[in-house]
Amino acid sequence: MIKLKRIFLAAMVAFAPVAANAAVSASATAPTETATPAVSDPAATAVTAPAFEHARPVAGVGQPVSGGVDFQPQVTANGEYAKWLNNAVLLPIITVISLFVLGLMLWIMVRYRAAANPEPSKTTHNTFIEIVWTLVPVLILAGVSVPSIDLLARQYAPPPADAVTIKVTGYQWYWGYEYPDHAIPEMVSRMSDRATAEANGEPFQLAVDNRMVVPVGQTVKLIVRGSDVIHSFAVPALWVKMDAVPGRLNEVTFRAEQEGVYYGQCSELCGVDHGYMPIAVEVVSAARFAQWVASKGGTMPGSAVVATPDTPAPVAAAAAAR
């Protein structure tokens, strides 16, 4: 009896490849019939993480433009304030002072030239002018310091409790992003090659494989560090620039008020591939941010409590059983 069973099993093993080949040839002749159930199989889609469709950048926003001289369009309140401080306060003051000094020099060169003044002036002191040229610069600096210190204070204001924390690590030569509050382990962000960038409608040498995704209208707290040498995390449109120093945690915050894709680069000379470690930050709605977190296998803070309101917490169940 056992012998018979062995023969039967041996025959099964021997004919198994034939049966498999038959299945393959059957699927080859009728590809549509076998392909359809595979796609619509709910079990297969449930296992893989939900897909997240990334947005495409808008030309001229969040990236440099050819021949541009001004700051990039700012999408944070701090960035707008800083741009106003530069364009409406500092630039006019600098322009007026430069033109005034240039005019003064031209006037002196012409009016007091040697040919027109064979007898040089012996003038040495003028108390009124000395008071003026001391007081006026002091007043200008004191006036500029008010909005300047205000901007500094806004940039380093402590983040609110609901801020999204991201740990940013600079490596030679790529970035790592970790979302500790969302249980997303560190993901590596590297520059995309030219073909991939162009296929996605992104600028080459700014496009990356894994973007930093953040919600719109919510403060983001970046904890920045370097793993090997000093890097610098900088995104001009978000008014963010912070050194990534080994052995030190630097903090910088921003709150983007507009959805979109914003590019930046490492801004501290860090080695041979310093120019090839770009940064891409995608600002999305709160709902899409939750989708993205799910697509990365993470969870929203507090979502475990919200997701299972009917099942009692282990502590409560233990107390009820007592």
Ligand SMILES: [Cu+2]
């Ligand atoms: Cu660098």
